[in-house]
Amino acid sequence: MYKFLIRNKAQATMNYNLNKLSGQTEKTSNLAALKKLLQLIAHERPTLLLATLIILLNASLNLFGPLIIGRTIDHYVIPKQYSGVFFWSTVLLCMYLIGLATSYLQTKLMGGVGQRMLFTLRNAIFNKLQLLPVDFFNQNKAGDLISRVNNDTDKLNQFFSQSLVQFIGSIATMTGAGVFLLLIHIQLGLAAMAPMGLILIFTMLVSPWVKRTNAKSLKSVGSMSAEIQESLNNFKVIIAFNRRDYFRKRFDIANQENYRSAIGAGLANNIFLPVYSLGASMAQLIVLVYGVYLIGNDFSVGLLIAYLSYVTLFYNPLRQLAALWANFQTAMAAWDRISQILGLDSNLTNIEDDHAGDDETLLEFKNVHFGYAQGHEILHNVSFKMERGKTYALVGPTGGGKTTTASLIARLYDPNRGEVLLNGKDIRSYDAIERSKKVGFILQEPFLFTGTVRDNILYGNETYKDYSNDQLQQVIHDANLSALLAIFEKGLDTPVTSGGDSISLGQKQLIAFMRAVLRNPELLILDEATANIDTITEKLLGDILNKLPDTTTRVIIAHRLNTIENADEIYFVNSGEVTRAGSLDDAMDRLLKGKRVS
Numbered sequence: 001m002y003k004f005l006i007r008n009k010a011q012a013t014m015n016y017n018l019n020k021l022s023g024q025t026e027k028t029s030n031l032a033a034l035k036k037l038l039q040l041i042a043h044e045r046p047t048l049l050l051a052t053l054i055i056l057l058n059a060s061l062n063l064f065g066p067l068i069i070g071r072t073i074d075h076y077v078i079p080k081q082y083s084g085v086f087f088w089s090t091v092l093l094c095m096y097l098i099g100l101a102t103s104y105l106q107t108k109l110m111g112g113v114g115q116r117m118l119f120t121l122r123n124a125i126f127n128k129l130q131l132l133p134v135d136f137f138n139q140n141k142a143g144d145l146i147s148r149v150n151n152d153t154d155k156l157n158q159f160f161s162q163s164l165v166q167f168i169g170s171i172a173t174m175t176g177a178g179v180f181l182l183l184i185h186i187q188l189g190l191a192a193m194a195p196m197g198l199i200l201i202f203t204m205l206v207s208p209w210v211k212r213t214n215a216k217s218l219k220s221v222g223s224m225s226a227e228i229q230e231s232l233n234n235f236k237v238i239i240a241f242n243r244r245d246y247f248r249k250r251f252d253i254a255n256q257e258n259y260r261s262a263i264g265a266g267l268a269n270n271i272f273l274p275v276y277s278l279g280a281s282m283a284q285l286i287v288l289v290y291g292v293y294l295i296g297n298d299f300s301v302g303l304l305i306a307y308l309s310y311v312t313l314f315y316n317p318l319r320q321l322a323a324l325w326a327n328f329q330t331a332m333a334a335w336d337r338i339s340q341i342l343g344l345d346s347n348l349t350n351i352e353d354d355h356a357g358d359d360e361t362l363l364e365f366k367n368v369h370f371g372y373a374q375g376h377e378i379l380h381n382v383s384f385k386m387e388r389g390k391t392y393a394l395v396g397p398t399g400g401g402k403t404t405t406a407s408l409i410a411r412l413y414d415p416n417r418g419e420v421l422l423n424g425k426d427i428r429s430y431d432a433i434e435r436s437k438k439v440g441f442i443l444q445e446p447f448l449f450t451g452t453v454r455d456n457i458l459y460g461n462e463t464y465k466d467y468s469n470d471q472l473q474q475v476i477h478d479a480n481l482s483a484l485l486a487i488f489e490k491g492l493d494t495p496v497t498s499g500g501d502s503i504s505l506g507q508k509q510l511i512a513f514m515r516a517v518l519r520n521p522e523l524l525i526l527d528e529a530t531a532n533i534d535t536i537t538e539k540l541l542g543d544i545l546n547k548l549p550d551t552t553t554r555v556i557i558a559h560r561l562n563t564i565e566n567a568d569e570i571y572f573v574n575s576g577e578v579t580r581a582g583s584l585d586d587a588m589d590r591l592l593k594g595k596r597v598s
């Protein structure tokens with residue numbers, strides 16, 4: 001059904017800037033974050049359960065130790081019954097050996113969970129990144145994203161593979177020791193646990209601050225890697241313009257910020273330990289004084305020794321928990337940064353539209369308004385039609401909006417208002433595969449991937465991907481592209497690096513041209529695609545364009561007006577308007593006279 005209402009729905013430009021998403025880090029509670037995280041690793045439940053059982057077994061073995069020692073002292077050591085001492089010592093040794101085996105097993109199991117979680121999380125983030133729109137990448141720095149995929153996921157892995165085992169083990173030991181303390185002597189037990197209450201209050205008060213400090217530190221790691229990425233990507237410009245000192249200073253500032261926030265996080269993470277240790281020492285003192293007072297009244301020396309061991313067993317894990325709690329806060333801060341990406345949705349959603357277009361019109365802009373996120377409107381109420389098989393030129397001053405118009409045709413962005421129709425249907429109703437088959441886009445700065453010319457011209461092309469080089473050469477010949485391929489010394493096997501330094505910018509444009517033509521699109525957009533190509537090769541490209549199937553519509557954006565002299569129609573793009581220019585002379589006239597406003 002033709003969904004008129006949806007079709008006219010305004011598209012809001014979205015804020016995708018991860019560092020400016022409104023206060024998410026503070027709002028997420030640890031429990032909610034942990035719940036979401038556990039959902040992501042739900043398939044690990046059996047392993048987590050097994051590991052937990054092993055951890056509990058280990059903790060129980062530890063817990064019975066002091067009781068056995070206390071009883072042995074009272075019943076066998078003091079009365080000098082050495083056979084009993086030998087028997088219980090052997091029992092203890094066996095318990096310690098089983099403890100060793102369970103420790104090994106739990107570390108192995110949880111190490112596996114951590115690594116698998118790291119793998120799943122990195123995949124989930126990377127897959128999400130593939131789904132997010134161009135706007136997202138415009139608003140975030142690649143270095144910061146890399147830091148989230150690499151560094152932040154690793155913080156979670158560290159917590160899961162190393163800390164979680166100790167975390168559960170410590171809590172189990174503590175709870176067990178607490179139960180023993182209360183069972184043996186309830187008043188003494190309560191007195192021993194009193195400092196624990198103070199520790200809990202302290203923990204609750206300072207934890208949010210510790211998480212915030214860690215979040216700040218992770219953010220500064222992201223900023224620093226963004227800084228490194230920017231200067232490494234643009235090193236030629238930096239050297240050519242002698243801006244090395246400037247970038248050194250910028251890096252120094254980012255590094256200092258990172259250093260300061262890391263020191264802050266270190267301080268915050270270490271704040272628990274001394275307070276927890278003080279609590280433990282106070283408890284030992286209380287038990288010693290109160291316990292000595294109780295000896296004689298239903299309390300023995302052996303029991304007091306066992307009791308002191310239980311106090312140690314109760315408070316020692318607490319000391320470990322101090323460090324683990326800090327790791328947990330770091331992991332939760334990292335998870336917040338990761339879930340910010342996972343929680344984003346593309347604003348380029350698809351809609352239904354089965355409206356049939358007419359035979360002539362391939363593309364239509366209907367009252368299109370568009371502005372980039374956090375910017376002013378670039379296109380104001382633009383309407384035009386492009387017919388099948390014709391060649392259109394978009395001309396206009398720099399910054400006039402030509403690339404923006406082309407980007408809307410290729411659906412890199414959606415209009416804020418109005419519609420872009422392809423074959424009469426809203427462009428939002430095509431899925432990505434269908435759309436990219438129909439619309440070919442040769443960008444101003446084509447990007448090549450490391451590999452060969454063959455890999456790059458077949459990029460995203462399912463039709464020819466399994467063709468042999470000979471078969472492919474025949475296809476290239478049929479598409480009149482052989483003369484272009486001949487420009488590359490080793491033909492299809494010419495190596496290409498992602499930086500593209502092994503080949504010239506013009507050659508890159510030729511590869512991008514072949515890549516787009518071989519996909520046989522219904523609409524081919526060339527955005528300054530011949531700007532770096534010599535006149536003779538440019539003429540060759542012109543011939544190839546003329547020989548494209550009769551139904552292929554071409555949209556050419558060019559500053560060199562000779563490249564568009566054969567266009568059927570010229571559109572003048574400036575000041576947010578796209579208007580018919582009439583003839584080439586008219587376009588030239590408007591270019592010379594027109595004011596440059598966007």
Ligand SMILES: Nc1ncnc2c1ncn2[C@@H]1O[C@H](COP(=O)(O)OP(=O)(O)OP(=O)(O)O)[C@@H](O)[C@H]1O
Pocket residue numbers: 138372373375378396397398399400401402403404405573598
């Ligand atoms: N990613 C972006 N975010 C914000 N504003 C942008 C973005 N890309 C372009 N603009 C702005 O949109 C306006 C139109 O730019 P556009 O690239 O469409 O012009 P153009 O006519 O293709 O220019 P040129 O001839 O230099 O390629 C300019 O004011 C530009 O600053």
